Amino acid sequence: MVREVLVFKDNEAMAEFAIEKWEEISQGAIDERGYFTVALSGGRSPVLLYEKLSAAKELKWDQTHIFMVDERFVPYESDWNNYRMITETLLRRVNIPEVNLHPILTEEVSMQASAEKYEEDLISFFTTLPRFDLIVLGIGMDGHTASLFQGTSAVSEKKRLVVPVPLTGAAMRYERVTMTFPLLNNAENVMFFVNGADKAEFVREVIKDENSSLPAAMVKPKSGKLIFVLDKGVASLLTREQN
Ligand code: 6PG
Numbered sequence: 001m002v003r004e005v006l007v008f009k010d011n012e013a014m015a016e017f018a019i020e021k022w023e024e025i026s027q028g029a030i031d032e033r034g035y036f037t038v039a040l041s042g043g044r045s046p047v048l049l050y051e052k053l054s055a056a057k058e059l060k061w062d063q064t065h066i067f068m069v070d071e072r073f074v075p076y077e078s079d080w081n082n083y084r085m086i087t088e089t090l091l092r093r094v095n096i097p098e099v100n101l102h103p104i105l106t107e108e109v110s111m112q113a114s115a116e117k118y119e120e121d122l123i124s125f126f127t128t129l130p131r132f133d134l135i136v137l138g139i140g141m142d143g144h145t146a147s148l149f150q151g152t153s154a155v156s157e158k159k160r161l162v163v164p165v166p167l168t169g170a171a172m173r174y175e176r177v178t179m180t181f182p183l184l185n186n187a188e189n190v191m192f193f194v195n196g197a198d199k200a201e202f203v204r205e206v207i208k209d210e211n212s213s214l215p216a217a218m219v220k221p222k223s224g225k226l227i228f229v230l231d232k233g234v235a236s237l238l239t240r241e242q243n
Contacts, residue, residue, distance in 0.1 A: 001220050005207060005228040007235040011195050014229050015049040018193060019056050021227065022134065025189055029133040030063045037126075038134045039067040039179065039187075041146065042082025045138045046193050047089055054093035061096040067122070069135060070147040070178035071104035073111050073164075080174060081106065104162075104177050111164035115177045119162040122183070130161065132187040135179075139194045143202045143214030146184065147176035154178055155215050181218055188224045192216070197233030204237035 008014045026036035040046070053059070072080045083103040091101060102121060105114045122130045137145045147165045148155050149172055154165045161183040165176040184190065194203055206217040207228065219226065230238075 001222060002225045003228075004225065005230070005235075005238070007230050007232060007238070010231055011048050014193065014195060014231055015052045018049050018136075018191065018229055019053055021189075021191065021229075022053065023056070023058060025134050026059060026064060030060055035063045035065060036060070036134075037065045037067065037130075037132050038136065039069045039132050040082075040086055040136050041069045041138045041193075042072070042085055043138045043140070045195055046136060047085070049136075049193060050086060050089035051093075054090045059094075061094045061100070064096060065100045065102065065125070066091065066096070067102045067132070068104045068118075069137060069184075070176055071106055071114075072147075072173070073106050073114070073175040073177060075107050106177075111166070111175055111177060115160075115162045115164045118177065119160065122161055129186055130183060132183075132189075134189045134191065135184060135187045137184070137190060137192050137216070137219065139192060139199055139202055139206065139216045141199060141202070143206065143212075143216050145192075145216040145219060147172070147178035148181070148215040148218075150213070150215060154180060155218070158182060184219055185221050186224075187221050189227065190219055190221050190224060191227045191229055192219070193229045194234050195231040197236060199234050200237045203228075203230060203234050207238060 029036040071082050074080050076084050104118050152168050154163045157163050157180040167175050205212045
């Protein structure tokens with residue numbers, strides 16, 4: 001695993017870098033096999049990134065496939081639905097074919113059935129263990145990533161690619177469906193996109209303590225690249241040698 005820690009002055013600068021990286025990775029994938037696969041996280045951190053991505057003219061949306069890292073198990077209309085946020089900030093602003101969009105079902109199915117269906121969709125699309133060209137992750141205020149929360153069985157899942165996450169503890173607010181570490185850690189590139197000084201302690205532990213049990217610290221793409229895109233606030237507890 002190759003790891004890079006990059007610190008930017010603000011969210012705007014983070015997003016500009018991330019878009020350049022997206023363009024570089026997507027063009028390489030398209031040149032190699034004709035399409036680019038990316039899995040996106042929800043939450044507040046990536047909103048500006050998604051809005052700015054929608055204005056990036058040079059991206060080839062017709063050759064881009066968008067998947068979801070995780071989903072809160074709430075209807076699309078809910079303000080908490082990740083796919084709705086990504087649709088509003090990005091997908092409805094670009095000319096991307098419907099067949100290239102791969103949301104996680106949260107209506108008319110059980111959480112278990114939704115997770116099973118998403119796993120089937122992934123396996124039929126990739127035909128092997130899915131290796132995403134890029135996965136964009138955040139870090140929560142308890143060190144979670146995706147919907148992999150400490151204390152849930154999802155964190156120790158070794159076989160399934162997608163699992164339901166029943167409600168455990170207030171941090172989750174909603175039941176979830178999430179990609180698991182076997183899937184995340186098979187990616188070519190994983191980008192943590194993290195801003196907000198309130199997470200500085202978690203980011204320091206994830207980057208500094210290789211034995212950390214925080215879920216975000218367990219993202220280690222075995223034959224891929226791990227990139228931390230941080231703002232100065234969230235990187236405030238890092239010192240040079242830890243980068
Ligand atoms: C979700 C996300 C989750 C998110 C972190 C950070 O469904 O909540 O996928 O993993 O990335 O919770 O969220 P913020 O960016 O809102 O701090």
